[in-house]
Amino acid sequence: MKTIFMLGLVLPCIALAQQPSKVTPQQFVNLQEGDIVHKGFRRAHAKGICISGEFLSNGSLTKYTHAKVFEKGSTPFIGRFSIAGSNPSAPDLKAPVRSMALSFATSATQQWRVAMNTPPVMAVSDPHTFYQQIIAIKAGPEAIQKFFKDHPESQDFLNWKSSYQPSGSFAAETYNSINAFYLINEQDEKQAVRWHMRPTLTATPEGLKGEDALQQELQQRLAKEDIVFDWVYTLATEADNENDPARAWPNSRQQITAGQLVIRDWQFQLKGECHSINYDPLVLPEGIEPTADPILRARSGAYAESYRRRAREVLNGALEANSNE
Numbered sequence: 001m002k003t004i005f006m007l008g009l010v011l012p013c014i015a016l017a018q019q020p021s022k023v024t025p026q027q028f029v030n031l032q033e034g035d036i037v038h039k040g041f042r043r044a045h046a047k048g049i050c051i052s053g054e055f056l057s058n059g060s061l062t063k064y065t066h067a068k069v070f071e072k073g074s075t076p077f078i079g080r081f082s083i084a085g086s087n088p089s090a091p092d093l094k095a096p097v098r099s100m101a102l103s104f105a106t107s108a109t110q111q112w113r114v115a116m117n118t119p120p121v122m123a124v125s126d127p128h129t130f131y132q133q134i135i136a137i138k139a140g141p142e143a144i145q146k147f148f149k150d151h152p153e154s155q156d157f158l159n160w161k162s163s164y165q166p167s168g169s170f171a172a173e174t175y176n177s178i179n180a181f182y183l184i185n186e187q188d189e190k191q192a193v194r195w196h197m198r199p200t201l202t203a204t205p206e207g208l209k210g211e212d213a214l215q216q217e218l219q220q221r222l223a224k225e226d227i228v229f230d231w232v233y234t235l236a237t238e239a240d241n242e243n244d245p246a247r248a249w250p251n252s253r254q255q256i257t258a259g260q261l262v263i264r265d266w267q268f269q270l271k272g273e274c275h276s277i278n279y280d281p282l283v284l285p286e287g288i289e290p291t292a293d294p295i296l297r298a299r300s301g302a303y304a305e306s307y308r309r310r311a312r313e314v315l316n317g318a319l320e321a322n323s324n325e
Helices: 023-035 128-140 141-150 150-163 213-224 294-315
Strands: 003-006 009-012 048-057 071-081 100-107 110-118 182-183 190-199 225-233 255-268 288-290
Touching: 023 213, 023 294, 048 100, 071 213, 128 141, 128 294, 141 150, 190 255, 213 225
Parallel strands: none
Antiparallel strands: 003 009, 048 071, 048 255, 071 100, 100 110, 182 190, 182 288, 190 225, 225 255
């Protein structure tokens, strides 16, 4: 079955009788499930591994936001590396998209969930066009070529796709917010930003081979050393449209390194805390707000629907036989 990788989602190309004017979270998740439902697992990025560590903030973003995680100091996190797809047993190295998710809890009421992917932008700007692209892929190569020709907003995504070379390690990838958010400071001033996690590895690892190559490489690496990423923020100007996830911002925009993410440990996902966390990108702390980006809203709804389904399945014992996943 052909697939398309966007939004950090893997959607089977299912022909639809009609194109809905408004795509619902239920429709997105139905597409993600396809013909085979892996009960108890995420409908997208089903295969993953839990990670934990701390974010070491250097305080450089306090001018732009009063979010506590950016005060100078350390904040622990529970996170997850994953590959695209709805199959929890998929081969690691065949997945074209890799992801990093993080969960911070700075108080009993303040939480932040971060969901990042290797693509820096989306191919389209709204959920309805997302559906149109799926239909074009189902129709074949000529249809998808025509789709991209008719949708020039896809060019930044296609430029990335043509140059991207997957590495042999989760630790060597760059992970992007894709969507933009607002940083809010004490004066209630608003700054639109995107961010990326930039690896600090000086050489690209060759990695391992096999179905679980990325997970095994991560385990071996963490047995010897911490994994470190620089957390880099790009500040938008008035010339940038923060509500369009398909448009890349120029490299000339100001960038600020907020600190370093240090990964110290890992766990199998069904034995770790990350499996029960819904990494909804709209779970935000004070000092960070969402933009009006419609794809961002669609991501949040799809994450919530996926979580609801798998939580019900877990309650009914779906994962009792999968102790080593």
